[in-house]
Amino acid sequence: MEDEKIIELYWQRQEGAITVTEEKYGPYCTAIADRILHSVRDTEECVNDTWLAAWNAMPPHRPSILSAFLGKLTRNLAFNRYARNRAEKRGGGEIELVLDELAEVVSGSEDVQGELERRELVREINAFLQALDVKKRNLFLQRYWYAHSVGDIAARWGMKETTVSMALHRLRRDLQQHLTERGFAL
Template identity: 30%
Template sequence: MTATAQMLAPAAGPETVESACAGDRAAFEQLVAQYTPLVFRVALRIVGNAADAEDCVQDVWLAAWRSIGRYRGQAAFSTWLYRVTTNAALMLVRRRRPALPLDGLSDVGIDTPVSIEALAAADAVQRALRALTSDQRAVIVLREFEDLSYDQIATILDLSMPAVRSRLHRARIELCRALEDWR
């Protein structure tokens, strides 16, 4: 889908989620169209390379299709999806063979105009994320990249608020430490 078509795609509202929950495949595909960028973005930043991120996206949507009937709307659909995505990405990281290369964002290929400096920063940070444990990476991605609240992160990661704060504090320190050599 082109960027223009993506912009023109109708936003999936609560009724779309409801229809998808009831087994409406077209409604579910509308959710796929709307939320795949989010799922891919989060997966890429946690697993660190495009090939694994794509595997993760496929796992997420297949799992979502099979389990969406159990989604009861107790949290926003996006929160539920963040949870499924984060769990899938963490599981993939834990079971994959070690020493897989982590791509920079420039390796994914960007067709949107973006400054060299921004791309270099994105690359540096993506590589710095390697220094974090996968749990730290997840919390950093949700807070600093997805701008989610502590409360949402606690729900997604099934942690208490103090645990989120503590993990985030440690993760920020590690990320900053890993960026020491940049520039």
Template identity: 30%
Template structure:
């Protein structure tokens, strides 16, 4: 279902809209929350996932679609902020064993640059989302959450060399796909 249809459905019938959005993006939101809250309890992660969808519902009127896209990115941003805030509050009570801070995305100065940047990120997220497991998780851990090769290998019970090889192949595939989509990868 297209993002515009999902957003309309969310506005017209909240329960159906949320059900469809959770069905379509729930696993990615859970992956984001689990990555940021790695080392914390399953209950904390599940609560953060729920809070993410509540946050989406509360801010549904603020979502601006550009060329029919933007809902997924907005939702993923809510998931990331919600998980980071939860991690900060939990860290005061009980520090996790491995906490890394994800880097902030940077957008351009003017409106045109921001729109181009958002659309390029949308393409990037779609390509990453389409990667097979564990390549997708390896890529997200490394480039979105800056985990070390060893940390990724430990989390996914893989050899460090396997993680390195998958990252190299994944980068090359992603670069080729971005070029095909018309994104400048200079």
């Protein structure tokens, strides 16, 4: 079913919306959650939470790209669950490596970040992404948004893992420079 029709089902409050969403985007959302949570049970629960969140969001929201909208919900829910699990000393998987890499960009200081600061940070990250060429942008997001492994990305692009790692290193360095130049206290 086309995305516009699925969204319309949500707006009409038809429960079949969740079924068709699950059929079409279940594997996509499951893959996103699994790379963060690394647990079958947690992933299932997280994806179910995604459908509920989508139901609560539409209406009033009308996403322009349904897949990315659902992906964002899944990623946020999975990361929140990951943070809870880590506090309970559970979890692991690719996300640990992704966070270790991002630790290079920031100081790690536990400053309080308000919603305004977060919005500005998001805006600058999007400006950084916009300035990249398509390939570099996709590499960055496949690693730091989707949490794909370096090996998966290398296979996807027909590159060696060391080449992908090097490209990611340069992107992290560029992001750090971009944010520092714009006054962010990293």
